[in-house]
Amino acid sequence: xxxxxxxxxxxxxxxxxxxxxxxxxxxxxxxxxxxxxxxxxxxxxxxxxxxxxxxxxxxxxxxxxxxxxxxxxxxxxxxxxxxxxxxxxxxxxxxxxxxxxxxxxxxxxxxxxxxxxxxxxxxxxxxxxxxxxxxxxxxxxxxxxxxxxxxxxxxxxxxxxxxxxxxxxxxxxxxxxxxxxxxxxxxxxxxxxxxxxxxxxxxxxxxxxxxxxxxxxxxxxxxxxxxxxxxxxxxxxxxxxxxxxxxxxx
Amino acid sequence: xxxxxxxxxxxxxxxxxxxxxxxxxxxxxxxxxxxxxxxxxxxxxxxxxxxxxxxxxxxxxxxxxxxxxxxxxxxxxxxxxxxxxxxxxxxxxxxxxxxxxxxxxxxxxxxxxxxxxxxxxxxxxxxxxxxxxxxxxxxxxxxxxxxxxxxxxxxxxxxxxxxxxxxxxxxxxxxxxxxxxxxxxxxxxxxxxxxxxxxxxxxxxxxxxxxxxxxxxxxxxxxxxxxxxxxxxxxxxxxxxxxxxxxxxxxxxxxxxxxxxxxxxxxxxxxxxx
Numbered sequence: 001x002x003x004x005x006x007x008x009x010x011x012x013x014x015x016x017x018x019x020x021x022x023x024x025x026x027x028x029x030x031x032x033x034x035x036x037x038x039x040x041x042x043x044x045x046x047x048x049x050x051x052x053x054x055x056x057x058x059x060x061x062x063x064x065x066x067x068x069x070x071x072x073x074x075x076x077x078x079x080x081x082x083x084x085x086x087x088x089x090x091x092x093x094x095x096x097x098x099x100x101x102x103x104x105x106x107x108x109x110x111x112x113x114x115x116x117x118x119x120x121x122x123x124x125x126x127x128x129x130x131x132x133x134x135x136x137x138x139x140x141x142x143x144x145x146x147x148x149x150x151x152x153x154x155x156x157x158x159x160x161x162x163x164x165x166x167x168x169x170x171x172x173x174x175x176x177x178x179x180x181x182x183x184x185x186x187x188x189x190x191x192x193x194x195x196x197x198x199x200x201x202x203x204x205x206x207x208x209x210x211x212x213x214x215x216x217x218x219x220x221x222x223x224x225x226x227x228x229x230x231x232x233x234x235x236x237x238x239x240x241x242x243x244x245x246x247x248x249x250x
Numbered sequence: 251x252x253x254x255x256x257x258x259x260x261x262x263x264x265x266x267x268x269x270x271x272x273x274x275x276x277x278x279x280x281x282x283x284x285x286x287x288x289x290x291x292x293x294x295x296x297x298x299x300x301x302x303x304x305x306x307x308x309x310x311x312x313x314x315x316x317x318x319x320x321x322x323x324x325x326x327x328x329x330x331x332x333x334x335x336x337x338x339x340x341x342x343x344x345x346x347x348x349x350x351x352x353x354x355x356x357x358x359x360x361x362x363x364x365x366x367x368x369x370x371x372x373x374x375x376x377x378x379x380x381x382x383x384x385x386x387x388x389x390x391x392x393x394x395x396x397x398x399x400x401x402x403x404x405x406x407x408x409x410x411x412x413x414x415x416x417x418x419x420x421x422x423x424x425x426x427x428x429x430x431x432x433x434x435x436x437x438x439x440x441x442x443x444x445x446x447x448x449x450x451x452x453x454x455x456x457x458x459x460x461x462x463x464x465x466x467x468x469x470x471x472x473x474x475x476x477x478x479x480x481x482x483x484x485x486x487x488x489x490x491x492x493x494x495x496x497x498x499x500x501x502x503x504x505x506x507x508x509x510x511x512x513x514x515x516x517x518x519x520x521x522x523x524x
Binding site: 026027028029030066070071072073074075076083085086088089091092093094095096097098099100101118119127130131 | 261262263264265266267268269298301456457459460463467488489501502503505506509510512514517518521
């Protein structure tokens with residue numbers, strides 16, 4: 001295995017995530033076959049660094065993000081996450097530990113809302129703050145500020161997002177995903193189908209988080225949206241190699 | 251790792267290292283046979299404080315037997331059961347006599363059944379049903395009983411103006427709220443939910459789930475929810491255990507079970523969802 005060629009552009013800030021030899025297959029039992037998503041992926045992600053994940057459709061970009069977030073189970077490899085308490089391998093960490101990390105410091109930002117019945121938009125956005133111990137009134141106030149920033153109309157704040165249009169749902173979801181300052185963020189096409197103001201608010205928030213040291217790796221349909229944030233690019237795909245930061249075996 | 255879990259792919263998961271709290275519930279090697287039928291075959295369960303564990307599986311998978319065991323209604327043929335209660339950490343609950351089980355259940359375990367007749371006296375008042383739980387725990391002052399029952403009904407989003415109505419006069423959704431109020435009246439260490447919304451209209455189901463979700467958020471109640479309805483489990487659970495023929499075939503984070511099911515049976519189950 002040939003992983004971890006040091007990147008010349010790598011910042012000197014501490015490593016947050018160190019991925020080694022990560023692989024993902026899907027065993028599709030009803031088809032009696034295995035789908036190979038990616039093999040032998042390795043890279044380091046540093047504090048305050050923003051990595052753009054590139055590759056053709058189906059190259060496994062979203063799959064990689066979901067595997068790191070552990071919505072998918074990796075087949076092999078490591079994803080060493082550096083916490084204040086020590087290093088934990090996300091590839092094999094206990095489910096409860098992953099739950100804890102998701103609540104405290106690892107976020108996943110996607111275009112899809114996990115709509116929950118009968119929960120108001122502002123409640124949904126405020127929830128991560130509330131789980132982190134912010135009092136109700138202050139959490140709601142902060143949630144409203146973010147809904148406003150993402151241009152969600154005030155008359156919708158107390159309504160149920162399950163009834164919203166796709167674009168509005170996405171804004172609620174982004175506000176929720178970004179309201180807490182995480183340490184590590186996975187971004188799965190968060191700008192797709194956003195209007196200009198919401199996209200602007202999103203990029204401004206990402207810049208703010210980056211400046212605060214949040215490490216980010218993401219897939220963007222239009223990378224131009226976040227051009228100013230990108231420190232490094234990683235390509236995923238059969239035999240494709242960018243900046244030596246990783247390898248993909250066929 | 252649960253010994254009864256067979257992973258078809260993926261890596262062996264490590265024991266927790268960041269979660270510092272002890273599990274609130276630990277069951278090891280639960281076995282149950284009814285005649286020739288083996289309802290449970292060496293099941294392990296671990297639940298941490300504040301977690302919601304969902305158990306799915308088809309009829310006959312053993313999920314309800316397991317829940318009844320957690321509620322000490324059913325004893326295991328083998329194995330151990332510990333709840334992390336102050337001063338009782340080392341007590342194997344499977345060894346308790348009937349009376350001790352009943353007292354422990356009254357104080358520390360709440361349950362909501364699919365069938366409200368199992369959980370409620372249908373011809374007592376709703377407030378009386380809730381107060382019964384408090385009485386069992388030793389409360390004797392009528393004013394206190396009534397105030398506490400009201401508070402619990404209110405937390406379950408039951409209209410307290412109707413607190414003296416009999417469950418037999420109430421709708422299915424309201425009956426479930428009375429059961430819930432009774433179950434949480436003593437702030438149990440563990441709340442068990444056995445198909446709590448099965449049979450309710452979809453809109454009522456959403457309201458009841460919302461109440462459960464809110465209670466969980468505000469009180470951090472540890473819950474175990476059994477349902478054959480994957481939508482309910484997906485809405486409620488942090489972690490999911492998939493059961494079949496008395497065994498756990500797979501367990502994982504809820505999003506992983508639904509997005510990347512490993513076991514053939516789980517894949518069938520998830521893909522069969524409408």
